[in-house]
Amino acid sequence: MTIGDVARLAGVGRGTVSRVLNERANVDPMTRARVLAAIKDLDYVPSQTARRLSLGRTQTIAVILPFLTRPSAVERLRGIEFASVVAGYDMIVFNVETAERRDAVFRDLPRAERVDGLIIVSLSPHPDELERIRRFGLPTVLVDAHHRGLPRVVADDVLGGRLATEHLLGLGHRRVGFIGDLPRVPLAFASSRLRQSGYRRALHEAGLEVHAELVASGVHSRHRGLELARGMLTRQRPPTAIVCASDTQAAGALEAAESLGLSVPLDLSVVGYDDLDLADHLHLTTVRQPLFDSGVRAVQKLLLGIDGGPMTPLREVLPIRLVVRESTAPPLHPAIPRRSVAVS
Incomplete structure (x- = not known):
């Protein structure tokens, strides 16, 4: 069966x-x-290949x-994939784990795939x-x-760090630590730095x-979160609470507490x-950000640009909120520094 048979x-x-198959507007309703x-x-x-060529x-x-492989990246990608499939689009994923790989992907992307x-x-x-993207006229x-x-589709990471810290301050904590990513890495992530900014602002x-x-x-990593938390908790004046820039790092902090014989949230x-x-x-108290939804919204916004329309608003901020579970509670002695924990 061909398009000629239909005609x-x-x-x-x-x-x-x-024109009917491609949902063009300039067709008489009766003819359609x-x-x-x-x-x-x-x-x-209709052949998908033919449809793509016609468009x-x-x-x-x-x-x-x-x-x-990071859980947060997987969840965002799930949202992107879901929205892409709904819109009839395929998806090509370029995983970047080194500065060299990043350079290669951005350099070769326009040549590697249409x-x-x-x-x-x-x-x-x-x-x-950015110049390469603009030169090829690629909606981004x-x-x-x-x-x-x-x-861009973002969450307010400064607000997130602030919410986490204010929650602890409201419980009576005064020595609050922060564990995040390295401030300068080849891939230059910004979210951890912004969350730390919110932590500092709240203090x-x-x-x-x-x-x-x-x-x-x-x-x-979880292991590095464990090491960093253990280093804090074995100081002469350890924190009574720690804000972590991710659930992965927080899991490491919980392990560190357990290894030192500390009770969460009692100690x-x-x-x-x-x-x-x-x-x-x-049972971790955490800041919820819409990872899946951020992927969905990114695709929806991108499709507007692909169709030649404005991708507005230019900066779309998705809502976040604090989810309180059993890993936070008032400190045992709010005004008295706890004794340091001996390293075994």
Whole structure:
């Protein structure tokens, strides 16, 4: 069965059938009805390849994101995939874990695959990368990344860090630590830095000092979170609570407390960030951000650009909220520093 068979049965030209299939507006309603009836009578299924050629598109979206195996990245990608499938688009994923891989992906992307649009997750484009994207006229949307000139879907990470810290301050904690990612890494993530900014702001507004020994950063992993938390908790004046830039790092902090014989939340309160499935399992108080929804919104915004429309608003901020579970409680002695814990 071909488009010609549909045209003959409907008494129209091939071009008219094509316009109906591609949902163009410039077709008389009665003519459209005849074409649709012919398609139904013939049980005609249009070739996706032919449809793509007729639209001048590949119906494919490229996604660049770092560390694909991280739970937060997986959840964002699930949202992107869901919205892409609903819209009839395929998806090509470029996993970036080193600066060299990042350079190669941005350099070769336009040559490697013909795509209709690009979504960049958690990587703010460098000037040369942005120039390449613009030169090829590729509609682009950022997720969890920032650039004034590009449409982006973000959460308010400063607010998130602030909510986590204010929750602990409200419980009576005064020595609150922070564990996040390294401030300068080749891939230049911004979210951890912004969450730490919110933590610092909350302490300042409460009239409390930010103690350098209670702010730690390292490679993003559960094990490193354990090491950093253990280092804090074995100080002469340890924190009574720790804010972590992710649930993964918070899981490490919980392990550190257990290894030192500390009870959570009796001896130590811990707050994470993301609200992954892991957080519910660990009864972890955390900041929930809409990871799946951020992927969905990025695709929806990108499709507007692919269709030639404005991708507004340029900066879309998705809501976040604090989810309180059993890992936080008032400190045993709010005004008295706890004794240090001996390292065994």
